[in-house]
Amino acid sequence: MGHDNPEPFPSSALDALAEAGHRTVFEHGDRTVTGTEMLDLTARIANGLRGMTIGPGVGIALMLGVNAEALATILAAHVVGARVLGIRPGLPDDQVQHLLSLDNAAVITDAQVEGLTTNPAGSLRPQGKPDDVARLIHTSGSTGMPKAVAQTYAAMTAEWAADPARWPAVIRELAPRLGRHLVFGTLASQVMFQYALLAIGAGGTVVVADPPTMPEAITRLRATSLVSTVPRLAALVAAKRAGADLSTLQGIVVAGSPLSEARHREALDVLGPIVFHGYGQTEAGLIAMTFPTDPPGDVGRAPDDVTVEIRDPDGAAVPDGTEGELFVRTPGQSREYWGDPVRSAEVFTGGWVRTRDLGHRDAEGRLHLTGRARDVVIVNAVVHYAGPIERAITGHPDVAEAYVVGVPDDETGEAVHAFIVPLGDAVPDLAEVRALVIDQLGAGCAPKRMTVIDKPPIAPSGKPDKRLLSSDN
CATH class of the missing domain: 3.40.50.12780 (ANL, N-terminal domain)
Structure with a gap:
């Protein structure tokens, strides 16, 4: 949703809240928050962060729930120009501690935010510097410790367009559906x-x-x-x-x-x-x-x-x-x-x-x-990508999803183990599935083992986690 914005992020978001005015922009249970009220919350929290000497280039970790104050705190942290790291719930303790160790001057929780909202409203003029890191977005950690991906204020500003005329066509198609x-x-x-x-x-x-x-x-x-x-x-x-x-x-x-x-x-x-x-x-x-x-x-x-x-x-x-x-x-x-x-x-x-x-x-x-370039199974010293095998399997009319992992094999070094999620109430014929893979990709890609599952294991990010499938072998 890119554009050139003279004011750094979150200026476009603040403009949208100002435009909303007394319209409800956030609803949580019986509580409704208007655009004007969200701006006021953001201004109060920003002032509180400044009082904690949180400003341009300073790292701050947020461990917050899903509520109006959480949204206002994220915006406020960007207003003061901080480097913002939001930590998703559900991560193992060692991953949380790893993320907290990434040069954070403060860790803000829901309880602390409540205190920040008692401050008088401060300036909402964004202070982010273009080349400073605006946020660290951590990966799911499904292959080990999560990586912290650094996005600058210049990049965030370019990504967020306030003018719908500059949105991609597919986003313009989606936007009216977000009522x-x-x-x-x-x-x-x-x-x-x-x-x-x-x-x-x-x-x-x-x-x-x-x-x-x-x-x-x-x-x-x-x-x-x-x-x-x-x-x-x-x-x-x-x-x-x-x-x-x-x-x-x-x-x-x-x-x-x-x-x-x-x-x-x-x-x-x-x-x-x-x-x-x-x-x-x-x-x-x-x-x-x-x-x-x-x-x-x-x-x-x-x-x-x-x-x-x-x-x-x-x-x-x-x-x-x-x-x-x-x-x-x-x-x-x-x-x-x-x-x-x-x-x-x-x-x-x-x-x-x-x-x-x-x-x-x-x-x-x-x-x-x-x-995926690194998602491979090596059979008889030949590298086979898992993706094409998964796509071939889901070409069977009774298969909705397929997840392929490599398992140790005494004869071939590794072999293909396919985990199959049926489509609806269908019962896939596994011999047909195997024959389909052989026909499209050759015998080296044929699953040596196939397991029918109701659904794949899920990582804290909500994504299917093939690593957990591999650990069961």
Whole structure:
């Protein structure tokens, strides 16, 4: 949602709150907060942070719930120009301690925020400096300790456009559907925070699902939109089939992990044309998104202000239709992994972000993802990417999702173990599934073991966690 803004972030968000005035922008239970009241909360908390000597370039960690004060605190921390690290709930203690060790001058909890709101309102003029790090967004930590992705104020400012005319076409299609946008879990989530602010900017209200029981919260709160992981989308489809009233839903942004063609088609068939399949990364932000009317099978086109280059293993760009690794440039891309120059050099290279995703672009400019560059199974010393095997398996009409991991094997070194989630009440014929993989990819990719599961294990981020599947072998 890029643009050139003379005032640093969160100026665009503050402008949206000012424009809202006495309109309700945040609803939590019986409590409603107007745009004017949210600005006042932000100004009070910003003044309190200044009293704690929190200012430009100073690190601050936020461990907050999902409430109006949490949103105001995030905005206030950016107003004073701090480096903001929001810590999601549910992380193991060692990961939390790792994140807290990243040069934070203060840790702010809900109890402390209550005290900050008693301050008189201070200035709301943003103090962030363009080259300073605005926030550290931590990865899920599914492969070890979470990495802290550093995004500058210049990048955040470029990413957030107040003028709807400058939004990508797919965001303009989504925005009117955000009238009562559901939030839950944590506002420290990059996408949860992003779409909450988008909803306010589009004239909607952010509504807290408390408790976040789905689909009951959607029905009770008359929600029109929400951000969803793939497992949550599957649960909503099952609930609708069972008779749940989801009639108010107008937009579901599916993000966080690939959505199989079968699962995407099922969701459109059952829920209607309300599914936006977003593709992005913590390091880069939004890369592409599908419209609800797009046929399943890809992740849509990149917006005009996003550049995607597909490269071969030698780093050379390849033509459309040829598979390779995706490198991207986005307005809001991050600069580095905080305090980790080795990993930073691997991913942030020459102004590009190396996604480590494999795929191709078709003649219509649509991006097709086929797997992860490092997600491999080595069979008889031959490297096989897990993504194409998973895609082949989900090509079976009775399969909704597939997760492939490598397991030790005495004969071949490693072998393919496929975990399969059936589509609806179907019972996949595993022999047919194996034959389908052999037909498309060859015998080396054939699953030696297949396990049917109801759903994949879920990481604290809400994404499927293949690492946990691997640990069961």
